[in-house]
Amino acid sequence: MYRTHTCGELRLADTGIKTTLAGWIQRTRKMGGMTFVDLRDRYGITQLVFNQEVNAELCERANHLGREFVIQITGTVAERSSKNLNIPTGEIEILVDDLTVLNAAKTPPFTIEENTDGGDDIRMKYRYLDLRRTNVRANLELRHKMTFETRRYLDQLNFLEVETPVLIGSTPEGARDFVVPSRMNPGQFYALPQSPQIFKQLLMVSGFDRYFQIVKCFRDEDLRADRQPEFTQIDCEMSFVQQEDVLNTFEGLAKHLFKTIKGIDIEEPFLRMPYADAMKYYGSDKPDLRFDMKFVELKDAVSGRDFVVFDSAPYVGGICAQGCATYTRKQLDQLTDFVKRPQVGAKGLVYIRFNEDGTVKSSVDKFYSEDDLKAIGKLFNAQPNDLILILAGEKEKTQKALCELRLEMGERLGLRDKNVFAPLWVIDFPLFEWDEETQRYFAKHHPFTSPKPEDIHLLDSDTGAVRANAYDMVINGVELGGGSIRIHDSQLQSKMFELLGFTPEKAQQQFGFLMGAFQYGAPPHGGLAFGLDRFVSLFAGLDSIRDCIAFPKNNSGRDVMIDAPSEIDQAQLDELFISLMSPDPKG
Numbered sequence: 001m002y003r004t005h006t007c008g009e010l011r012l013a014d015t016g017i018k019t020t021l022a023g024w025i026q027r028t029r030k031m032g033g034m035t036f037v038d039l040r041d042r043y044g045i046t047q048l049v050f051n052q053e054v055n056a057e058l059c060e061r062a063n064h065l066g067r068e069f070v071i072q073i074t075g076t077v078a079e080r081s082s083k084n085l086n087i088p089t090g091e092i093e094i095l096v097d098d099l100t101v102l103n104a105a106k107t108p109p110f111t112i113e114e115n116t117d118g119g120d121d122i123r124m125k126y127r128y129l130d131l132r133r134t135n136v137r138a139n140l141e142l143r144h145k146m147t148f149e150t151r152r153y154l155d156q157l158n159f160l161e162v163e164t165p166v167l168i169g170s171t172p173e174g175a176r177d178f179v180v181p182s183r184m185n186p187g188q189f190y191a192l193p194q195s196p197q198i199f200k201q202l203l204m205v206s207g208f209d210r211y212f213q214i215v216k217c218f219r220d221e222d223l224r225a226d227r228q229p230e231f232t233q234i235d236c237e238m239s240f241v242q243q244e245d246v247l248n249t250f251e252g253l254a255k256h257l258f259k260t261i262k263g264i265d266i267e268e269p270f271l272r273m274p275y276a277d278a279m280k281y282y283g284s285d286k287p288d289l290r291f292d293m294k295f296v297e298l299k300d301a302v303s304g305r306d307f308v309v310f311d312s313a314p315y316v317g318g319i320c321a322q323g324c325a326t327y328t329r330k331q332l333d334q335l336t337d338f339v340k341r342p343q344v345g346a347k348g349l350v351y352i353r354f355n356e357d358g359t360v361k362s363s364v365d366k367f368y369s370e371d372d373l374k375a376i377g378k379l380f381n382a383q384p385n386d387l388i389l390i391l392a393g394e395k396e397k398t399q400k401a402l403c404e405l406r407l408e409m410g411e412r413l414g415l416r417d418k419n420v421f422a423p424l425w426v427i428d429f430p431l432f433e434w435d436e437e438t439q440r441y442f443a444k445h446h447p448f449t450s451p452k453p454e455d456i457h458l459l460d461s462d463t464g465a466v467r468a469n470a471y472d473m474v475i476n477g478v479e480l481g482g483g484s485i486r487i488h489d490s491q492l493q494s495k496m497f498e499l500l501g502f503t504p505e506k507a508q509q510q511f512g513f514l515m516g517a518f519q520y521g522a523p524p525h526g527g528l529a530f531g532l533d534r535f536v537s538l539f540a541g542l543d544s545i546r547d548c549i550a551f552p553k554n555n556s557g558r559d560v561m562i563d564a565p566s567e568i569d570q571a572q573l574d575e576l577f578i579s580l581m582s583p584d585p586k587g
Contacts (some may be wrong), residue, residue: 068108114134320382452467
């Protein structure tokens with residue numbers, strides 16, 4: 001063995017013992033006739049001491065060590081005179097009597113420190129160095145613990161972990177598929193799975209009863225902080241269950257992870273919120289409930305005062321920011337600029353100040369009397385020193401903009417504490433969503449989601465009003481997971497395909513094997529998939545999922561470390577019977 005102990009293991013009780021350590025050099029410091037070296041491995045840092053008076057040749061060699069050299073040392077554990085209580089090994093040091101350089105290293109392009117001087121691009125290019133940083137490694141250790149505890153919890157509930165195929169057929173719903181050409185079947189393609197949805201349903205038909213898999217999934221979609229082209233799901237399915245059974249089981253998993261990983265014991269049941277209420281009060285199907293600031297609809301209260309912006313708008317709504325009446329004109333202008341950003345999409349912002357002295361001031365007070373403004377304030381239960389912010393326009397767009405404004409105010413007021421967790425279930429989603437461009441319905445989740453039994457009669461008469469037997473777990477404004485009770489009746493599944501615009505032939509071509517399987521006795525079943533990357537990111541307090549993935553892609557979907565994707569040889573293309581078109585320079 002290259003070491004008898006790790007660099008995070010030795011303590012004051014080990015004083016006097018002989019030890020051999022191996023690791024990377026974090027830093028070196030020369031002080032008079034002494035050279036101090038901080039040696040790092042995955043487990044921690046231990047200070048090494050080289051003494052010029054004891055062994056001049058050895059100390060001279062230590063003076064030529066560079067950052068990130070890989071070394072092995074043998075020495076004696078001693079009590080440290082100048083203790084560093086910020087690290088677990090800070091009370092001891094190693095008096096070195098033997099040194100072996102296992103590998104010299106180039107100077108790294110950024111410092112291997114918690115607060116590094118490397119930007120995102122260079123850290124992604126040298127990700128193998130970035131992973132040496134303690135805080136990045138801690139994220140992956142957290143990920144390991146969460147997957148371990150997930151497996152332990154589900155195993156105790158008789159779930160079986162079953163692997164499903166990675167090379168599958170392409171399906172038309174959802175995001176774009178990544179496709180893989182088949183050499184043995186020229187002109188035909190596999191797709192990489194966006195989820196194991198069909199296979200886990202087939203496992204239920206097969207009688208497996210309770211399935212889970214911690215599985216890679218792939219979606220060819222535009223990226224952002226909480227998206228990667230390949231991501232990991234905790235994918236689960238259960239037979240002979242209703243919605244309540246699924247919610248209780250996976251609420252239990254979430255509580256288990258909070259308790260075992262974060263030391264947080266959540267005793268109360270998670271809040272259940274219908275989708276309609278989430279949109280009405282928060283403008284989002286993943287509301288952040290760490291703070292209140294609910295929307296108040298104002299159309300009736302503000303109409304008929306000759307203010308054309310409100311009179312002509314289909315929707316007028318606002319939020320009340322407590323303690324913000326002292327906002328300056330500059331701060332209010334900044335908020336106006338914020339809501340006018342293209343990604344927010346509002347045309348302007350109206351405010352009402354409820355001053356400490358009881359007076360009311362508004363940007364529209366030439367249209368509304370003080371009594372009018374106070375009446376609006378009562379709808380918010382506004383108190384002195386509160387600030388009401390109002391947007392108007394088309395309902396869905398304005399609610400989305402108001403949601404962004406609410407989150408911005410929550411951020412400014414320090415109400416989005418990453419150490420506070422507000423979990424809930426969003427339920428009763430619409431089963432369908434209407435697409436104006438194609439003039440047809442699409443599945444809000446996927447085409448195997450069951451409608452609410454009490455809404456089945458509306459499938460033909462009022463399709464858009466049908467609610468799904470679907471649910472999302474949301475914590476702190478992040479959708480951590482979602483699922484549904486599935487359709488297990490082949491006739492109802494055929495009806496669903498028909499409403500989604502599939503011809504019987506197309507449905508048979510795409511999903512004939514599943515519909516055929518249902519004819520051999522499919523049990524009632526349902527499930528859920530958590531986004532493991534998002535769950536780890538939430539627990540780690542990260543703003544992006546990239547730092548809890550060992551080797552992530554950048555926002556263009558590139559792995560800049562290995563330079564992928566890349567061109568392939570013409571010989572490979574010929575083998576696959578593929579010819580390439582030049583991209584249109586005009587897009």
